[in-house]
Amino acid sequence: MSVHYLSVNQPFLSRDSRKIEASPYFNSSNEPNITISSDGFGGVSDMNAQVFSKALAGLAEPLQRLASSTPPSMLESVRSGKPTRLDERLYDATATVKIKMSNVAMHIGTEWRDKLFNQIDSLHDIKEWDEDDNPVNKDSFGAFIKELILLKPDNHPGLGLSFNGNVIAMWRKNNDKLIIEFLANGKAKWLVSHDVGGDVERASGISNLLRLPECIAPYNPERWFKK
Amino acid sequence: MTNLDSSSMQYSRPPIIESIINIQFEKDVGFKEVEALRKKFSKHYFNEIEIPHYNVKVEVRENTKKHEAKVKQESISYRFSNEDSNQLLVLEPNSFIVSQLAPYAGWDEFYERFRRDWEAWRRVVGYQKISRIGVRYINRLDIPLKNEKVKHEEYVNIYPRLPSYFSSVNSYQVECIIPLDEVNAELRLNSAVVPSPVLNHLSVLIDQDIFKDNELPQKNADLFMYLEAIHKEKNKVFELCVSDKARELFK
Structure with a gap:
């Protein structure tokens, strides 16, 4: 048997190639469903008639029957128009990140998941919300979840949002803090502060998600992560 | 093995x-029934989103080079979800879809929800x-x-x-x-x-x-x-x- 390797050090993981993903599962659309009328005078149907032969046209119907509809999860943000009401905007943002988390639910325990859901609900609490604030950015949240699965901390961080909706995670032990802001481009800004007899030492950096554990390793992150 | x-x-x-x-x-379910279903399922689900379906007709006249587009709403679908956004129900004029996102708690739970919603759907629409x-x-x-x-x-x-x-x-x-x-x-x-x-x-x-x-x-x-x-x-x-x-x- 020949064994073929799948290597990740290849362009298929680049952002551009993701755009040409052929799986119907990824044909997400944020637009309302639109069908083109087949009975228009001189319209699209007439043009099609010139392009396809009768034999080919006959294939379309059975093929369409075979095709599955878009999974309901991919309809998540479909609304008739962009949500303008604050409660709708907050609901959409909350639902989007919950669906994102659902996508990796098998890597997150129920207790942890419930806690994260409560934190998101609390961050998007409409009573505390300022009109100028931005709800959580889904890409930043995606980066946060990826990092949590990688780090697997026993202690879960406190969460906040930056003005542009980036997730900010904070761990604290006595006066020592680790603060990480997850950026929408898959990078993370981190800040460590360490209290040495009243003097506070600080270190900070920006790194990609995979390198982050190594970047903060010299600062003994176990004190924040381990119970 | x-x-x-x-x-x-x-x-x-x-x-x-x-x-x-x-x-x-x-056959498609009529607007009236879809509206009755919407009311019914609003009780079971935390949120609902309306998904309109449009018919777009584009008319191009070669001699005058004028074109005209007509947009008409043909039907409407509803997508319901629970508070965690992982239990979904989509009602389309010609289909009934129940979906469960991860975490998947097993067939029994998923199937029970399907039965509950399907039986409610049939009570409103009748035989289809x-x-x-x-x-x-x-x-x-x-x-x-x-x-x-x-x-x-x-x-x-x-x-x-x-x-x-x-x-x-x-x-x-x-x-x-x-x-x-x-x-x-x-x-x-x-x-x-x-x-x-x-x-x-x-x-x-x-x-x-x-x-x-x-x-x-x-x-x-x-x-x-x-x-x-x-x-x-x-x-x-x-x-x-x-x-x-x-x-x-x-x-």
Whole structure:
């Protein structure tokens, strides 16, 4: 048997190639469903008639029957128009990140998941919300979840949002803090502060998600992560 | 040797990212019934979103070079979801879709919700001839990378067969349509490498859609019995598509 390797050090993981993903599962659309009328005078149907032969046209119907509809999860943000009401905007943002988390639910325990859901609900609490604030950015949240699965901390961080909706995670032990802001481009800004007899030492950096554990390793992150 | 008895397959972290039961109808349900359904299901679900369907007609007159576009709303669908956004119900004029996103708590829970909603739907709409039944399970195997490589053949049993000249594969997607004699239906089986949502992993999708569009059960009791049979069959298909090494990932 020949064994073929799948290597990740290849362009298929680049952002551009993701755009040409052929799986119907990824044909997400944020637009309302639109069908083109087949009975228009001189319209699209007439043009099609010139392009396809009768034999080919006959294939379309059975093929369409075979095709599955878009999974309901991919309809998540479909609304008739962009949500303008604050409660709708907050609901959409909350639902989007919950669906994102659902996508990796098998890597997150129920207790942890419930806690994260409560934190998101609390961050998007409409009573505390300022009109100028931005709800959580889904890409930043995606980066946060990826990092949590990688780090697997026993202690879960406190969460906040930056003005542009980036997730900010904070761990604290006595006066020592680790603060990480997850950026929408898959990078993370981190800040460590360490209290040495009243003097506070600080270190900070920006790194990609995979390198982050190594970047903060010299600062003994176990004190924040381990119970 | 793989045990294909579906009742014995209980995984603690099943790789199912979405399970769907889709019932399609010969004729569309009217606006009035859809509105009555909306009211009914608002009680069961936390949120609802309206999805309008438009018909766009573009008329181009060659002699005057003028064009005219007419947009008309043809129908409306509703998508309901629970507070965690992982239990979904989509009501379309010609279909009824129940979906469960991860975490998947098992067939019993999923099927009970389907039955509850389906019976409520039938009480409002009455008899509507079923034209297609589909059960779809989308699984994603997140395989840890070792030295940035994965031998996908060690985890899944569906992948493209290639000449040995090719030593590595960057990505693939395969689709097969297979008759399933056991349930007198067809299986549309997809497998593909997809971008992994987990760092340092490679993800492979196994998407099975079991569907039937002729000689369909029309009565509730027959439909429920048929869905149970499909459930057993889909478990068997999944077990055939993965290896023991893959099972280690989610047991």
